[in-house]
Amino acid sequence: MKAGFIIAACVVATASAPLAAAQLYQWKDAQGRMIYSDQPPPASVKNAQQKSFKGNLIESGESYATRTAREKHPITLYSSPCGAPCDEARKLLTERGVPFSSKDTQASTDAQAELKKLTGKLSVPVIVVGSERIDGFESGQWNAALDRAGYPKSAPPGSKPASTTTAPKN
Template sequence: MPKRLLILVCVTLLSVSAASAQTTTYRWTDKTTGQVVYSDKPPPPGAIQVVKISGDGRADDQQLPYATRQAAERFPVTLYTAASCVNECKTARDLLNGRGIPFTEKMLNTQEEISALTKRLGSEAGVPSISVGQQNFKGFEPDAWNNLLDLAGYPKSAAYGAKPSGTFGQ
């Protein structure tokens, strides 16, 4: 009898782990709001920068180096942009992508979003701005941004085959 019980427990555990491994999460950027959305349901037609994440937490199309994953978990990067910011925001995005840094891009569209960033920065909001973990920097200054990213442990250059992040990265 104990052997049957052991077999039953093993089969149950295997079926539960197989079911949880099949969970899929989707990440995409809403084309109308510029917001990054995470959901267990597939994105609507027209969604931008769709990434399918398997149940083990890895994105299907992007395998990050260990050091980058560690830095991203401890110090996530958010780039704040606006529709009116073209050249400087592209340069900021290119700096992050050139280093292979996974980041979330938040496009400020409403006064509420600008006010929230102003409160976070402790001064008048400006774009592009960056948050690296709890550290924030207003305006684009490559040396200052690189210093923040270096202190967080991000790589100085992108790994071979790294995929770009951000709203306009693809």
């Protein structure tokens, strides 16, 4: 029974594979009815439309929740080689699989100016999640901010976050 079911499932999957890239035609017949068919319309039909359907392709390894959170609440990490606090901050974001923009305040005068304008000082690490800013690293506060923004609590297996680092400008 199980073998028969598996064989039937394989046959259906194989037979339906061409449908993933199927052509669909749409036109109105002489009575004004809308017709949809996988066969081309008669030659007498005017204004026929041909639709192409391609397979569903997800081009990013990023989950829907992560993408939505990133669009609504982008993350910027201001850091430098400051030791444990900056290392732990980056590790937390990486382990959660959070995409973030990283600005090195030691390597970039532009990043220094942004941080000074944002906080009034040059102390790192600082994270900005959407419009929320947290000075210094405290994992509980950072996790709470990421949770409020809708970021997943952990990275999907085998994924790496898309972190971008600002090129130094002096």
